[in-house]
Amino acid sequence: MAWWKMCVPKNQGGMGFRDIHCFNLALLAKQAWRLIDNPDSLCATILRAKYYPDGDLLKSKSKRGASFTWQSIMAGITTLKRGYIWRVGNGHNINIWKDAWIPNCVTRKIVTPRGSHLLSKVSDLIDPASNNWDEELIRQTMWPIDAQRILSIPLSQYDMTDFIAWSYTKNGIFSVRSAYSVEWNYQYESRLKYSNGMGRSIPNPIWCQIWKLACPAKVKKIIWRTLHGTLPCRVTLANRHMKVSPSCPTCSRGLEDTKHMLFLCSKAKEVWKRLGMDVIIGKACEVDLAGEAILEYLLLLPDQDLSIMGYQNVREMIAISAWYLWWERRKLVHKELTQNANQIAMGIIALTSNFVNASSPKATMKKGGWYCPPRGFVKLNVDASFDHDMLKGTMGAVLRDHKGRFIAGGNGKIDYCADVLMAEALALKFGLTMAQRMGCNRLIINSDNMEVVETMQEGGQSTGAAAAVFEDCYHYACDFVTTRFEHC
Numbered sequence: 001m002a003w004w005k006m007c008v009p010k011n012q013g014g015m016g017f018r019d020i021h022c023f024n025l026a027l028l029a030k031q032a033w034r035l036i037d038n039p040d041s042l043c044a045t046i047l048r049a050k051y052y053p054d055g056d057l058l059k060s061k062s063k064r065g066a067s068f069t070w071q072s073i074m075a076g077i078t079t080l081k082r083g084y085i086w087r088v089g090n091g092h093n094i095n096i097w098k099d100a101w102i103p104n105c106v107t108r109k110i111v112t113p114r115g116s117h118l119l120s121k122v123s124d125l126i127d128p129a130s131n132n133w134d135e136e137l138i139r140q141t142m143w144p145i146d147a148q149r150i151l152s153i154p155l156s157q158y159d160m161t162d163f164i165a166w167s168y169t170k171n172g173i174f175s176v177r178s179a180y181s182v183e184w185n186y187q188y189e190s191r192l193k194y195s196n197g198m199g200r201s202i203p204n205p206i207w208c209q210i211w212k213l214a215c216p217a218k219v220k221k222i223i224w225r226t227l228h229g230t231l232p233c234r235v236t237l238a239n240r241h242m243k244v245s246p247s248c249p250t251c252s253r254g255l256e257d258t259k260h261m262l263f264l265c266s267k268a269k270e271v272w273k274r275l276g277m278d279v280i281i282g283k284a285c286e287v288d289l290a291g292e293a294i295l296e297y298l299l300l301l302p303d304q305d306l307s308i309m310g311y312q313n314v315r316e317m318i319a320i321s322a323w324y325l326w327w328e329r330r331k332l333v334h335k336e337l338t339q340n341a342n343q344i345a346m347g348i349i350a351l352t353s354n355f356v357n358a359s360s361p362k363a364t365m366k367k368g369g370w371y372c373p374p375r376g377f378v379k380l381n382v383d384a385s386f387d388h389d390m391l392k393g394t395m396g397a398v399l400r401d402h403k404g405r406f407i408a409g410g411n412g413k414i415d416y417c418a419d420v421l422m423a424e425a426l427a428l429k430f431g432l433t434m435a436q437r438m439g440c441n442r443l444i445i446n447s448d449n450m451e452v453v454e455t456m457q458e459g460g461q462s463t464g465a466a467a468a469v470f471e472d473c474y475h476y477a478c479d480f481v482t483t484r485f486e487h488c
């Protein structure tokens, strides 16, 4: 197997080994990111003076005779450019047509061609009087898809400067891990599409499923090999012109391919029967599918279909069963002592429940229900919904006093919204404005969104797509005598 194939990410059917070249580029991108994130550092000051005096690192070019450091950083910038995104503040620093500033879009850029438009900076699209998007101008200038995406970018009512964020992490902060995956995909994705075995342009959900299973790594590896058709059962070996009889070593009644070994062999059948899964497997085998396909089908069955079986972790049990059957067969070939079907079934159940119990995180306690705020305080509850297809949402807010009495409430539509977090942040902004209008002084704010609560507890600093909304929320919150943010 070629080395690059070993490096295919796990969610795309690979083993997820690290490609050193891509990893180095990701590390260099981190160096470049530091220069942007920390422009006043000594290193940034020196390099800026020499290589990008206008302060625009992303537009800097390689120079002849440049130092090794600078050449390395230039390599990192190339990777960084594959994933950076501008967060719009006042829009003065962002070029409408050339820069990456559009969330919810693969290229992060405008798709409308520039044509003869004179507009150049994003600030040209903002109405200076209201600090809102100039909707009419945007709809006149841009294709509808761009218009919708632009209008869903929040603007701050306060003067916020544009800044660069990383678009492949939720919080907008650069991570080597995500830069590595961006770089890897850039380098190898097209090869992956044309190579056999893993040649799918849309990642098959089975590859994610395998590595998520709560079972030992040895089990996952065998499942992975089975699904790739590289488990050395007799038929596979015979096909590779090895001198073996293709018949099953366990029952000697039939050719031993994956389907036979895992599902059709008399011993396998008996094991599945004792596990209570013979009916579902029987049905799957009726359709003329290969063993790999049946295993994939079983592991991807929806939860409700699996729950009828009466066990808690049926997927894990299926995987462990496949591994167990393979292991028993291996022992037989090596002339070691093997178990009977009953012992195997018991072993599978024990292994499944032991591993699941050991690896499941402790159940987290959720605080129950709504409770009244202390005397003198008003409680604000905010919530939002988000429609991913329409990029729209709804939001609501309720104010109640220390006896739980309703003071005010309201809800509204969100016409332009990029993601769930933004919807929740807009709901918070909506609620805070309402509380302000009602003349509240001391406020306890409840949101069911942990990220909103944590961001506000840390002073509203955000580098995510909703940065401008948090900025506003922070300013509003400062107007109250007391505000306390709680997760509910």
Ligand SMILES: [Zn+2]
Pocket (backbone or CB within 6 Å): 248, 249, 250, 251, 252, 253, 254, 260, 264, 265, 266, 267
């Ligand atoms: Zn057999």
